Amino acid sequence: MKVLFHWLQEFVAVTASPQDVRSRLSLAGIAIDSLEESPAGPVLDADLTTNRGDCMSHYGIARELSALYRLPLKSIAPVILSEAKDPVSSVTRVEIECPDLCGRYTARVLRGVKVGPSPDWLKQRLEALGQPSINNVVDATNCVMLELGQPLHAFDLDTLAEKRIVVRRARPGEKITTLDNVERKLSKDMCMIADAARSVAVGGVMGGGESEISFFTTNVLLESAWFEPTSLRRTSKALGLRTEASTRYERGVDPEIADLASRRCCELILQLAGGELLGGVVDIYPAKAAPKKIEITRKELLRVMGSDVPDRDIEAILSALGFAPRRSDATPGAAGSLMAAWECTRPAWRRDVSREIDLIEEIARHHGFDKFPARMHPARQAAARLPLADAEDRLRERLVALGYQEIVSITLVDPTRDALFRAEGAAPAKLTNPLAEDASVLRSSGIVTMLQALEWNTNRGQRNLRLFEIGRAYTLRDGKPVETRILTLGAAGLAREKSIHEPAREFSFADLKGDLDCLGQLVGCFRWESGVPAWLHPAHSARLSLNGVILSEAKDLSSCAHGVAGQLTRRIAEKFKLRQDVFVAELPFDPLCAALEAARAKIRYAPIPRFPAVERDFSLVLADGVTFAQVSEKIRALAIPEIISIEPGDLFRGGAIPTGKYSLLVRVVFQSHDATLTEAQLTDFSARIISSLEKSLAAALRTA
Amino acid sequence: MPIPLEYTRRTLDEIRAGSPEHVEQLFADLRADFDAASSTVDSADAWKSFRDAWIGRKSGVLSAISDNWLKPAPPELKRVVGAALNQLRAHVEAVIEARRLEVEVSADQAAAVREHVDLSLPGVARSLGTRHLIRQTMDDFERIFLSLGYSVATGPEIETPYYNFEALNIPETHPARDTMDTFYLDLPPGALTQYLLRTHTSPVQVHTMESHPPPVRVIVPGKVYRRDNPDSTHSYMFHQVEGLAVDTDITFCEFKGTIEYFIREFFGPKVKTRFRPSYFPFTEPSAEVDASCIFCDGAGCRICKFSGWIEMFGSGMVDPAVYGFVNYDAKKLCGFAFGLGVDRFAMLKYGISDLQLLFQNDVRFLRQFP
Numbered sequence A: 001m002k003v004l005f006h007w008l009q010e011f012v013a014v015t016a017s018p019q020d021v022r023s024r025l026s027l028a029g030i031a032i033d034s035l036e037e038s039p040a041g042p043v044l045d046a047d048l049t050t051n052r053g054d055c056m057s058h059y060g061i062a063r064e065l066s067a068l069y070r071l072p073l074k075s076i077a078p079v080i081l082s083e084a085k086d087p088v089s090s091v092t093r094v095e096i097e098c099p100d101l102c103g104r105y106t107a108r109v110l111r112g113v114k115v116g117p118s119p120d121w122l123k124q125r126l127e128a129l130g131q132p133s134i135n136n137v138v139d140a141t142n143c144v145m146l147e148l149g150q151p152l153h154a155f156d157l158d159t160l161a162e163k164r165i166v167v168r169r170a171r172p173g174e175k176i177t178t179l180d181n182v183e184r185k186l187s188k189d190m191c192m193i194a195d196a197a198r199s200v201a202v203g204g205v206m207g208g209g210e211s212e213i214s215f216f217t218t219n220v221l222l223e224s225a226w227f228e229p230t231s232l233r234r235t236s237k238a239l240g241l242r243t244e245a246s247t248r249y250e251r252g253v254d255p256e257i258a259d260l261a262s263r264r265c266c267e268l269i270l271q272l273a274g275g276e277l278l279g280g281v282v283d284i285y286p287a288k289a290a291p292k293k294i295e296i297t298r299k300e301l302l303r304v305m306g307s308d309v310p311d312r313d314i315e316a317i318l319s320a321l322g323f324a325p326r327r328s329d330a331t332p333g334a335a336g337s338l339m340a341a342w343e344c345t346r347p348a349w350r351r352d353v354s355r356e357i358d359l360i361e362e363i364a365r366h367h368g369f370d371k372f373p374a375r376m377h378p379a380r381q382a383a384a385r386l387p388l389a390d391a392e393d394r395l396r397e398r399l400v401a402l403g404y405q406e407i408v409s410i411t412l413v414d415p416t417r418d419a420l421f422r423a424e425g426a427a428p429a430k431l432t433n434p435l436a437e438d439a440s441v442l443r444s445s446g447i448v449t450m451l452q453a454l455e456w457n458t459n460r461g462q463r464n465l466r467l468f469e470i471g472r473a474y475t476l477r478d479g480k481p482v483e484t485r486i487l488t489l490g491a492a493g494l495a496r497e498k499s500i501h502e503p504a505r506e507f508s509f510a511d512l513k514g515d516l517d518c519l520g521q522l523v524g525c526f527r528w529e530s531g532v533p534a535w536l537h538p539a540h541s542a543r544l545s546l547n548g549v550i551l552s553e554a555k556d557l558s559s560c561a562h563g564v565a566g567q568l569t570r571r572i573a574e575k576f577k578l579r580q581d582v583f584v585a586e587l588p589f590d591p592l593c594a595a596l597e598a599a600r601a602k603i604r605y606a607p608i609p610r611f612p613a614v615e616r617d618f619s620l621v622l623a624d625g626v627t628f629a630q631v632s633e634k635i636r637a638l639a640i641p642e643i644i645s646i647e648p649g650d651l652f653r654g655g656a657i658p659t660g661k662y663s664l665l666v667r668v669v670f671q672s673h674d675a676t677l678t679e680a681q682l683t684d685f686s687a688r689i690i691s692s693l694e695k696s697l698a699a700a701l702r703t704a
Numbered sequence B: 001m002p003i004p005l006e007y008t009r010r011t012l013d014e015i016r017a018g019s020p021e022h023v024e025q026l027f028a029d030l031r032a033d034f035d036a037a038s039s040t041v042d043s044a045d046a047w048k049s050f051r052d053a054w055i056g057r058k059s060g061v062l063s064a065i066s067d068n069w070l071k072p073a074p075p076e077l078k079r080v081v082g083a084a085l086n087q088l089r090a091h092v093e094a095v096i097e098a099r100r101l102e103v104e105v106s107a108d109q110a111a112a113v114r115e116h117v118d119l120s121l122p123g124v125a126r127s128l129g130t131r132h133l134i135r136q137t138m139d140d141f142e143r144i145f146l147s148l149g150y151s152v153a154t155g156p157e158i159e160t161p162y163y164n165f166e167a168l169n170i171p172e173t174h175p176a177r178d179t180m181d182t183f184y185l186d187l188p189p190g191a192l193t194q195y196l197l198r199t200h201t202s203p204v205q206v207h208t209m210e211s212h213p214p215p216v217r218v219i220v221p222g223k224v225y226r227r228d229n230p231d232s233t234h235s236y237m238f239h240q241v242e243g244l245a246v247d248t249d250i251t252f253c254e255f256k257g258t259i260e261y262f263i264r265e266f267f268g269p270k271v272k273t274r275f276r277p278s279y280f281p282f283t284e285p286s287a288e289v290d291a292s293c294i295f296c297d298g299a300g301c302r303i304c305k306f307s308g309w310i311e312m313f314g315s316g317m318v319d320p321a322v323y324g325f326v327n328y329d330a331k332k333l334c335g336f337a338f339g340l341g342v343d344r345f346a347m348l349k350y351g352i353s354d355l356q357l358l359f360q361n362d363v364r365f366l367r368q369f370p
Ligand SMILES: [Zn+2]
Pocket: B293, B294, B295, B296, B297, B298, B299, B300, B301, B302, B303, B304, B305, B306, B308, B309
């Protein structure tokens, strides 16, 4: 909200510069966003917090200044020069049918006004504050609202049926055309200002077109009322209509000021548009409440703030803000007493203050937050990271070392894309109120966001990509949201770029498998099996489990239940406009971390052998379908303790190898902890291996 | 080098050297020959054969002299020959060692020329990954607060209105709800609870206090959501680290001390902190924390709108009403809470002007934060 510096000075004689005022207000909780010059003088723009309805006026901010600068605040005393003998009650009546929505309604009537343009000084003020000038009567109401914070509404009295006001709920199916020329549908929890026949205004929000002040208006009914903030906020939201008035009512207007503001407005109208004011006021005030008493003690102030504030400052601040503090402890004469207590009377404009802590805040912000010294306090307990945080760090470190860049994706995604990777039977976590269709569902796997990241980069000429994300996937199970931590990998393009030292090499499934097995080393090895969801290439893909244990209890094939890794099918890649081969993997993350911790707990040192290792190569011809794992298993089944590793050395098909068969070179390394192996031992091992493979796998030994 | 000095293969008697003078003359000649030969040694190979020719154990000149001259020498010459041979040996060994160093140095120099490498060419590159900037920033926060005794807590991103709002003293009618536009979850008909995407990490304050008796010191890193149209400062999703400390001896002063320490640790010792009164329904007194502008050291620039200060995050003393929701004794306990915008801190620290960059995952962006 904007305020004019000179207007503030009419209420409090500040001699400080506008810059100083800006900074003092900002440091007392009235944030001043900008300070600009205007024809009406310096304009301060206050970004008010929602609790400070009382500061939505010049007078309210002037009150803050009076407390800050310890200067007196001038009181408002309107002077009515021409008051008619006829009482206002002789021409109009007010009835409140819904006191829960409208707590006070005052009406005054002015006769014989001459509606016309406003004088320049007023136009200038309104303009500087961003208010268009309408005519002298309407401008007077706006001027008083800006001055005192009380929204006022002027009706053309002669357009009101029976010249009377009924404050009531909207009737079923009722409509009103507001001043902005929009026809609005009303509902029964909206508070309407009506005459004897129809609604003429949405109470506290906006007037209707038919009763507005025109250049033909001569008799004016001036409304100054108080509406219940919560219901008003609902009305304003439902109508999609926020006005200067509704914003003020929402944040809480002082119900006590309604009559004073009405008189101040009449003073101004008489001054600007002439005419005469009918005697007295119609004032229906069902919400009148006794002022609230709140006690503040030094003990509590010290307990919360940790540092003292002198008596005179406490009293000066609370007095200036209107709380009328009065010492209420046993020894009110004792200055600085630890037992000091003050009984305060809450002014009607500060409905946000109701507890001792609220008063402490008032004192603290006016005393100055900077006056409270900064201290540190010792911890009483040891700090703990999240249970799996160390495991997460190790996995992340390894991925970074493997060349994967971590990404962070917005988890709201396109539902059609998300559905591609969603497990059968899992319900998506959809939004009721998305801002865009392509961000209307929470991702049910990390694949969809991973592919988006790959898409973004390839579209921008970045083709060689290795990315990972540690995040969550979201689904609904039995109507309840389920969040699962996941690790997602994505890769495309070259595994190695061409350089002066090395040739280029495309990323392949074997790269993905190798990288994942590097993670596997940390978590106790992955088992790779076939059987993957349809979005993965049936040959270049696999399901991963840990040490034979599936990564989750769930039986479905979704990536959240099992690890999956492989090449994306062309059909899916096309949907993301990815023209190169794309490799992805996804694993449930928490089981991975847990497995890492379990694996680490089992690590024990193994002595380094003192005797040399010996390699033996077996060049085998095997039938297609016989796997390396089978070969390895058969060799291990011989239970030769000297075997320390079995690795594939070379693999090829074609050439001299008949169709339906392939050649596999298997390298076995032997080593003993007790002695150097003899030629005789090695010959025996080799013979046993060959014989076993020949018998069980029909392997043939290939002679070079 | 040809085997030099054939006469060393014969005895003194055979070469008819009978007087000490003659013997000395023989040694003087040998020395001259050695010196002459040594000056021609110019490579490692030449040096090796030179060495072998003179001090080789089997066929070296000195061994030959020892075998042929010294051992069979008549007693009257033995002393002269022995002394002369020792002298010659000392000289030969010293010169051969000196020549070795010279030859090695010149060999290195030759190699340097021959095997010259263009040092401006790159080595064999290994592509390394990076942690995301958000992760790096969260890790920084975590490290600072762990050092102050704060444990780390976590909670769901899909929350109930109770935890996101009510238990934080934000009833349905509260105007603060307008400033936190919220995404709601579409649930099957008949669902009993409403769910929303948490608008802040503060709900975990409530979860933490519900499950832990005081004292409490936690930070809560996580994703939060706001229904704001994306632009350079808004995003559907961003990151916060919530902090909460509750104890019997915490006051506003400890709150200030902790926040000031954190700001200095994160931005550096020169950065100052300022507390401005503000309003949040779940803290009272509430404060906006400003840091002195890191771009102009507080002198005023475009980024701090010439104020010298940059608004960092909201914080304050826990409102006693919040304790009521978690059965904490508001009369005995006091505490503070804060909500750090991770993305904002990262953007300020590294001069990033567009929030969207953090979530596009462009590798040209990611690579900039190794
Ligand atoms: Zn600056």
